Amino acid sequence: MDGSAGNTVSQRPRYGAGRTARGSALRRTTVRLGTGSALAALVMGAGMTAAHAATDPTLGYDTGADKGSLYNVAEVVGAHDAYRKGLTGKGVGVALIDTGVAAVPGLTSGNVVNGPDLSFDSQVPGLAHLDGFGHGTHLASIIAGRDAAGTPSSYLDATRFDGIAPDATLVNVKVGATDGAVDVTQVIAGIDWVVEHGQDNGLNIRVINLAYGTDSTQASTVDPLAYAVENAWKHGIVVVVAGGNDGESTKTLADPARDPHVLAVGAMDDAGTVSPSDDTVPDWSTRGTTSRHVDVVAPGVSVLGLRVPGGTCDSENPQARVGDRFARASGTSQATAVVSGEVALILQQYPYLTPDQVKQLVMNTASGISSTLPIFGGSGLVNLNALLSNPISALLKTVGGLLNSLLGPAWSSGNGSLEAARGSFHVSDGTSDLQGETDIYGNAWNPYAWTRQTSGSYVWNQGDWRGEQMAGTWWQSGAWPTAVWTGTDWSGASWTADPWTASTWHASTWHASTWHASTWHGVGWY
Ligand SMILES: [Ca+2]
Numbered sequence: 001m002d003g004s005a006g007n008t009v010s011q012r013p014r015y016g017a018g019r020t021a022r023g024s025a026l027r028r029t030t031v032r033l034g035t036g037s038a039l040a041a042l043v044m045g046a047g048m049t050a051a052h053a054a055t056d057p058t059l060g061y062d063t064g065a066d067k068g069s070l071y072n073v074a075e076v077v078g079a080h081d082a083y084r085k086g087l088t089g090k091g092v093g094v095a096l097i098d099t100g101v102a103a104v105p106g107l108t109s110g111n112v113v114n115g116p117d118l119s120f121d122s123q124v125p126g127l128a129h130l131d132g133f134g135h136g137t138h139l140a141s142i143i144a145g146r147d148a149a150g151t152p153s154s155y156l157d158a159t160r161f162d163g164i165a166p167d168a169t170l171v172n173v174k175v176g177a178t179d180g181a182v183d184v185t186q187v188i189a190g191i192d193w194v195v196e197h198g199q200d201n202g203l204n205i206r207v208i209n210l211a212y213g214t215d216s217t218q219a220s221t222v223d224p225l226a227y228a229v230e231n232a233w234k235h236g237i238v239v240v241v242a243g244g245n246d247g248e249s250t251k252t253l254a255d256p257a258r259d260p261h262v263l264a265v266g267a268m269d270d271a272g273t274v275s276p277s278d279d280t281v282p283d284w285s286t287r288g289t290t291s292r293h294v295d296v297v298a299p300g301v302s303v304l305g306l307r308v309p310g311g312t313c314d315s316e317n318p319q320a321r322v323g324d325r326f327a328r329a330s331g332t333s334q335a336t337a338v339v340s341g342e343v344a345l346i347l348q349q350y351p352y353l354t355p356d357q358v359k360q361l362v363m364n365t366a367s368g369i370s371s372t373l374p375i376f377g378g379s380g381l382v383n384l385n386a387l388l389s390n391p392i393s394a395l396l397k398t399v400g401g402l403l404n405s406l407l408g409p410a411w412s413s414g415n416g417s418l419e420a421a422r423g424s425f426h427v428s429d430g431t432s433d434l435q436g437e438t439d440i441y442g443n444a445w446n447p448y449a450w451t452r453q454t455s456g457s458y459v460w461n462q463g464d465w466r467g468e469q470m471a472g473t474w475w476q477s478g479a480w481p482t483a484v485w486t487g488t489d490w491s492g493a494s495w496t497a498d499p500w501t502a503s504t505w506h507a508s509t510w511h512a513s514t515w516h517a518s519t520w521h522g523v524g525w526y
Contacts, residue, residue, distance in 0.1 A: 056159055060323015061304060063158045067272025068302035068328055070142060071158050076270045076299055077338060078384030079164045082345040083152045085388060089165025089344035092351075093198065093205035094143055095237075096340075097190040097212070098136035099176035100129055102308045105325065106145045106161055107137065112170045113203065114479035116193055116463075116471035118186050120177040120427075123495060128482045132178030134313030138329055139211060141306035142337035143344070144170040161325075164341025171203055176212075179312060183427045184225055184418065185439040187212055189465045191228040195235045196460045201475060206347045208232055209340040211242040211333035213254025215423035218416050224447055225421045226259040227414030231454055233261050238347070238355045240265060240340045242332040243294040244286035247376075253288050255421060260292055260409035263343075263359050266378060267300025267335040268369060279369055281376045285332055294378040295359065296366050298342070300335030302328045342382050349388055361387055361395055414451040432491040441468045442490040 055062050063071040074080050082088070093113075100119070101112055114129040121127040131137040145163035146155075155162050175190045176182040191208065198205035210229065220226040229239045239262045244254035257264040267285040271278040282301060288294060307314050307327035314320075320327040343358060353361070365387045368380035387395065418437050426433040427440075437445040443466065450466065453459035459466060462473040463483050472481030485495035 059159075059161055060326060066304065066322075067270075068299075068304045070145070070161065070163060070304060072272055073142075073270075073299045073303060073338060074155075074162070074164055076274055077164070077342060077382060078388075079341065079345065080156055081385040082349075082388055083155045085349070086152045087345045087348050087388065088152050088155060089144065089168030089341065089348055091167075091169075091204060092165070092207065092344040092347045093169040093171050093203040094165070094207040094209055094340050094344050095171045095173050095190075095194045095198070095205045096136060096140055096143065096209045097173045097175055097187060097194070098131075098139060098209070099133040099178075099180060099182075100131035100136045100174035101140045101170070101172040102131040102134075102137045102306075102311070104137060104306050104308065106141055106147055106306045107170075109146050109148050111144055111146070111149070111167060112140065112172060113201075115171045115173040115197070116190075116480040117174040117482050118189050118193070118465075118470055119174050120181055121174070122471075122482045123485055127178060129172060129174055129479070131174070131308055132311050133176060133180050134308040134311035134327075135176070135180065135211070135333065136172070136174065137308045137311075138303075138305035138313075138327065139209060139333060139337040140170050140172070142303060142334060143209060143341045144168040145306060164338055165344035168341065168344040169203055169205075171205055181427050182212070183434055183440050184214065184421050184425075185445075188225060188228045189470060191232055191239075192454045192459050192465065193471075194237065195232050195454065196457050198235070198237060201478070206237055206351075207340050207343050208237055208239045209337055210239060210256070211331075211336045213242060213244055213257055214421060214425050215246075215250070216255040216421050217252070217423070218255070218420040220256070220259040220412055221410045222413050222416030223255060223259075223421050224412075224414050224416060224418055224445075224450070225256045227412040227451060228454070229256045229259055229262050230412050233355045234455075235457070236355065238263060238343050238358050240336050240343060242336040243288070245284045245331050245333075247282075247284045247286040250286055251289065253286055253292060253294065255423065257286075257294070258288075258292055259412070261411070263296070263339065263355075263362070264288075264292075264294045264378070265332060265336040265339045266294035266297040266376070267330065267332045268297040268377065268381060269301040270299045270381075276367055276369070276381070279381070281369060281373075282330070284330075285335075285376070287375045290375060293375045294332075295363055296339060296379055296382050297369060297377045298335040298338035298382065300332055300338070301330045303330065303334040303338075304328055305334070305337075339382060342384055345384060346387060350392060357396055361392075364395060365390075415447045418445040418447070429489055429491055429493055431493060434490045438490050439466070439468075440489060441485070441495075442488055442492070443468060 063069045117128045146166040173190045175186040241257040241262045243257045243266045363379040365383045366379035369377035463471040
């Protein structure tokens with residue numbers, strides 16, 4: 001993805017030749033204090049290396065010594081403690097609104113469900129639901145990957161490959177195409193779909209993973225993307241959003257992470273140890289302001305997730321490959337996927353919690369990297385062990401505190417500009433960029449009608465979103481079918497004309513940045 005043109009590329013993290021991340025990360029070293037002592041008692045690193053001193057031949061890496069392995073990430077964040085309590089995410093749905101999910105081993109054991117494909121790929125035979133880009137698959141594997149369904153205790157086996165919530169139901173809501181192309185209207189449509197269909201077929205979607213964001217500076221009090229995520233929040237869905245990877249040049253979170261109501265996630269580098277003393281926040285993890293910064297952080301450096309062989313990210317980043325199946329990637333996207341898995345584990349134990357309560361719990365119990373520098377690390381690393389082991393009544397705020405949190409930040413009216421929500425990121429059909437108060441079908445954006453319809457859960461009508469057919473009409477064989485888009489796009493081209501292929505979509509400035517697509521790199525742990 002570093003091959004893409006565009007003025008935002010320089011803002012993204014790179015670990016290429018001549019640059020190591022170590023130096024920059026150390027400049028922002030922040031030590032977690034005190035509260036992590038119970039976790040700190042179990043230190044990985046040398047001991048784990050001795051216990052697993054060989055590359056696992058079936059995985060291609062050493063699950064103990066390779067500090068980005070999901071086994072190690074699960075240990076650091078306390079997911080293993082959850083498994084010991086029998087919590088694996090079972091019965092909790094996580095909607096991954098992203099670039100699709102490839103059916104690679106590790107994501108074929110029965111816990112991945114295809115929701116609608118709202119991406120431009122859906123008009124290309126053979127690409128629907130799949131992930132030609134490689135971003136969604138990597139995150140899916142972090143959230144709920146597993147080679148086979150197991151018992152809770154089996155997920156403690158270091159020779160397995162498992163995501164953070166291996167029994168969660170991963171619902172693939174594809175909005176990004178093979179080259180990453182996506183318009184904000186497709187993301188909004190995907191969020192709207194989850195609100196209206198999250199309880200279909202026993203999916204029980206309680207979490208949205210949104211590792212997407214634009215550089216819009218529109219106030220969240222009017223921004224339509226902010227309205228969409230808040231609407232999901234009000235419908236009982238915890239929206240977990242990547243803060244962005246532009247920390248070296250940007251001091252505000254991406255949109256919609258900037259929205260104060262969602263759970264915004266930054267990346268941290270745990271250095272492969274449970275001990276907090278060596279934890280850092282990398283420079284590229286977007287910092288915020290004193291009034292709005294990430295809420296929590298999670299491991300997001302050199303995370304070993306599943307690759308899509310031959311996909312866009314894979315082809316452009318061969319150095320990131322590990323063995324036949326995996327790739328290392330760094331970003332707030334990866335950290336967001338870790339937190340989505342954590343929230344699934346929490347909601348399995350406490351299904352009655354509201355999104356506001358979940359957010360309070362994860363922040364109140366976090367092991368703060370950040371008592372000194374919250375604009376970098378928020379409340380710190382989510383402490384699952386503390387959260388799942390203590391009486392919930394002792395952890396939740398009082399009624400007064402709840403009221404404060406509910407009444408504090410203003411909610412979005414949704415009546416702002418769709419174009420402003422895009423920031424500088426625009427898709428192109430080869431003729432013109434999509435700009436203005438217009439959706440991908442060339443239909444005028446009417447914020448007043450949309451906010452009324454989506455808050456009332458009727459902006460989707462079977463396969464139609466805002467009156468335009470965007471997906472098939474109903475579940476068929478456990479998946480949501482695609483539909484051929486009729487009519488024309490914003491520049492007047494026919495959606496059914498031959499030229500609509502994934503390659504038509506120009507990879508300009510938006511794709512890597514909007515997906516917080518992070519860095520796919522070959523250096524090991526640094
Ligand atoms: Ca550490």
